[in-house]
Amino acid sequence: MTLLVKICGLTTPPTLEAALEAGADMVGLVFFARSPRHVSLDAAAGLAAQARGRARIVALTVDADDATIEAIAKLVEPDLFQLHGREIPARVADVRARCGRPVIKALPIAVRDDLAPVESFAEVADMLLFDAKPAPGAALPGGNGLAFDHTLVAGLDPGVPVMLSGGLDPATVAQAIGLVRPAAVDVSSGVERAPGDKDPAKIRAFVAAARAADAAAREIREEPPL
Numbered sequence: 321m322t323l324l325v326k327i328c329g330l331t332t333p334p335t336l337e338a339a340l341e342a343g344a345d346m347v348g349l350v351f352f353a354r355s356p357r358h359v360s361l362d363a364a365a366g367l368a369a370q371a372r373g374r375a376r377i378v379a380l381t382v383d384a385d386d387a388t389i390e391a392i393a394k395l396v397e398p399d400l401f402q403l404h405g406r407e408i409p410a411r412v413a414d415v416r417a418r419c420g421r422p423v424i425k426a427l428p429i430a431v432r433d434d435l436a437p438v439e440s441f442a443e444v445a446d447m448l449l450f451d452a453k454p455a456p457g458a459a460l461p462g463g464n465g466l467a468f469d470h471t472l473v474a475g476l477d478p479g480v481p482v483m484l485s486g487g488l489d490p491a492t493v494a495q496a497i498g499l500v501r502p503a504a505v506d507v508s509s510g511v512e513r514a515p516g517d518k519d520p521a522k523i524r525a526f527v528a529a530a531r532a533a534d535a536a537a538r539e540i541r542e543e544p545p546l
């Protein structure tokens with residue numbers, strides 16, 4: 321399967337357009353008031369209209385209640401939800417049923433033990449997103465530009481597709497793809513000038529680097545042994 325590239329935390333029509341024109345497969349809209357990338361329902365509905373049919377629209381929430389999930393589903397009509405809080409597997413299943421859409425569950429990873437819940441989340445989520453575990457007391461549960469040790473998830477097959485994120489940028493994404501061989505990669509900080517301020521040139525560079533690395537990985541896989 322061709323690698324999917326997700327650009328997360330888009331907040332303005334021009335930067336969303338840059339991601340779409342660069343060929344992003346997924347665009348993420350963040351619904352978390354404390355985030356510099358937070359978008360209102362109204363703004364998100366406009367951005368979603370711009371992206372619809374051109375890339376899959378991902379609504380990112382953090383421990384959102386039912387009313388919030390339902391409002392986003394109704395007003396923004398995303399293609400998927402990304403749950404980036406402390407949702408337990410039962411809650412992931414509940415949100416999935418409630419919103420009637422596939423769900424990506426983000427799991428914070430720092431050490432091998434953080435992979436213990438993978439199996440139970442793989443039973444209820446459509447995709448697992450491995451992200452760096454935030455520092456204690458961090459304001460945000462994701463989007464911190466922090467990397468983690470990718471060898472922890474290299475070659476891991478939880479039975480659902482894996483999305484890799486956490487501190488990726490145009491210079492590091494190729495090595496990460498070569499090592500982990502994920503189904504998808506996700507970036508936010510690595511394509512910004514400052515938190516919340518996306519840089520179109522970095523978005524283009526990230527998508528191009530990810531596509532080139534995916535093509536190279538396929539060539540190696542498909543090369544005949546003799």
Ligand SMILES: O=C(O)c1ccccc1NCC(=O)[C@H](O)[C@H](O)COP(=O)(O)O
Pocket residue numbers: 328329350352355356357358380382404451460461462463464465466485486487488506507508509510
């Ligand atoms: O981006 C945010 O502000 C955010 C807020 C709350 C939860 C998650 C958030 N972002 C998640 C992402 O953008 C990505 O899924 C992932 O964490 C990668 O982020 P980065 O390391 O900044 O590339």
